[in-house]
Amino acid sequence: MALRHAVLAALLDEELSGYQLAKAFDLGVANFWHALPQQLYAELTRLEKDGLIAGREVVQDTRPNKRLFTVTEAGLAELEAFTASVAKPSSIRDDLIVKVQAADHVDPQTLIAQLTERAAFARAKVDLFGGLLDRMRGERSEEEFLRYGERIGPYLTCLRGLAFERGNRDWCERTVAVLREREAARATR
Amino acid sequence: MALRHAVLAALLDEELSGYQLAKAFDLGVANFWHALPQQLYAELTRLEKDGLIAGREVVQDTRPNKRLFTVTEAGLAELEAFTASVAKPSSIRDDLIVKVQAADHVDPQTLIAQLTERAAFARAKVDLFGGLLDRMRGERSEEEFLRYGERIGPYLTCLRGLAFERGNRDWCERTVAVLREREAARATR
DNA sequence: GCCCGCATGTAAGGCGTTACATGATTAA
DNA sequence: TTAATCATGTAACGCCTTACATGCGGGC
Structure with missing residues (x-):
């Protein structure tokens, strides 16, 4: 039951609608x-x-009405309890990795296409997260921001996202390079 | 429905029981x-x-009987089709990241404890995966193995796992360092 | 004598995904 | 005028998790 806590965490910093x-x-x-x-x-x-x-409820003229939500005292207590509870170890769950596991038994070209697409997606996310981080820390250096900034939670999680997508990008590129080399070697054999 | 394909991929290289x-x-x-x-x-x-x-069915004397499974032609075709189908983008889904998102609103000591534990877990996995990779490539260098080895699928996926756990370890350590620094700064204020 | 490893399941409940539904405004 | 954005849901289905169940053999 972690979606509740993810929602609570997201609502901590600002009032939001669904x-x-x-x-x-x-x-x-x-x-x-x-x-x-x-x-x-x-x-x-x-x-x-x-x-x-x-x-x-926020009544709007030109747009449909909406409802803005804030975390209550009880919600904050719930988050506090969640934070203290045991965390399950995270694991990747990714179709693409399953496909690569079967690399020796399926068509390499198909795999290369999928990996190339995923690499492009990862690059886009790297750029996106880079921009978000820039905006959050403003003029300050990362060190300075993390030491003296008031809201560092979202920054820290964004750092994890950035590193994850860099990992995806690098692994996809590496894997494509390996598969291409093997294809080339097979062709000249 | 990717568990089926994960099982198929796992059974490609060896006959296994449940x-x-x-x-x-x-x-x-x-x-x-x-x-x-x-x-x-x-x-x-x-x-x-x-x-x-x-x-x-494999009948055993000293142990309970077991059933070993192999992928059929139809199974291989299914995997081939799966590989060609569109892959959903992967995303991390991790309790610990939710907790860090709320870092500015919850007890830092609790968070530090959780992050320290996770870092230790990640280090253990890094070691484990490192060992698995060593065993798979044997005497050969990584470059050589990836170019000429016969079964590189499991190796490539293990590389992704290794990079992911290194990412976890580094991020946890960094985050702990940041939280400690801020705690120290708060104490001397 | 007790716990761990081998070996295979059933049942219930919670969470996530896919498909469907509605209806107004604004920018291309 | 067509599509996208704002705004909020319902329903069905399938996957994942938690709890429970069984029974033998070997090591400490």
Whole structure:
């Protein structure tokens, strides 16, 4: 049950609507968790019912009305308890890695295409996260920001996301290079 | 539905029983996927029913009998199709990152303890994967092995696992250092 | 004598994904 | 006028996790 806590953590720094949360948890900006809009609307309903967040209706003229949510005292306590609870070890769960595991038995060209696509995606995320980090620390150097900044949580998680996507990019590129070399060697044999 | 394909990929290189698979997919050796024994036994039943794997009973005296599974032609075709299908982008899903996202609002000592524990776990995995890679490539250098070795799939996925755990280790250590520095600064204020 | 390893499952419940549904405004 | 953005959901299905169940053999 970690989606609740991810939502609570996201609402700590700013009041957000379900729609805004959905955008934050989508592929683009989710540097620490991923979820679909349906999950979020359902979870927000449950969180409010349990008194961990409080919503307030905002009436809009030109746009549909929306509900903005804030973390309550109880919600903060819940997060505190979650933080103290045992963490399960994380593991990657990625279709692409399964495909590479079977590399010796499937068509290399297909694999190369998939890896190339993923590398491009990873590069885009590296750029995105780099930009986010720049904006968060402003004029300050990273060292300075992390020592004296007020809100470093989102920065730290973004650093993890950045390193992860760099890892993806590098591994994909390396793997493509290996597969290409073997293909070339096979052709001249 | 990627567990099926992960199982198929794992059975490509050797005939395994459910129990052996369960060990491979457990925390210790799962360098490309993770699953619990119950999932695996259920999936093996389904895979056999669908004709993607074939099982043969091995009678043992001193131990309970077991069933060893091999990938069939149809199973290989299924894997081939899976490899060609679109891959979803992978994303990290990790309790610990959620906790760090809330770093500015929860007790730093608790967080430091969790991060320290995770760093130790990551170091253990780095060692484990390093050893596995050594054993796979034997006498050969990495370059040589990847160019001329016969089974490089498992090696490549293990490389991804190694890089991922190094990333975990480094990020945990860095984050602990940052939190400690801020705690020290707060104490002298 | 007790716990660990081998070997295989069932059952229930929670979480995530896919598909479907609605309806207004604004920019291309 | 067509598509994208804002805004919020319902329903069905499938995967993952947690708990429970069984039974023999070997080492400390």
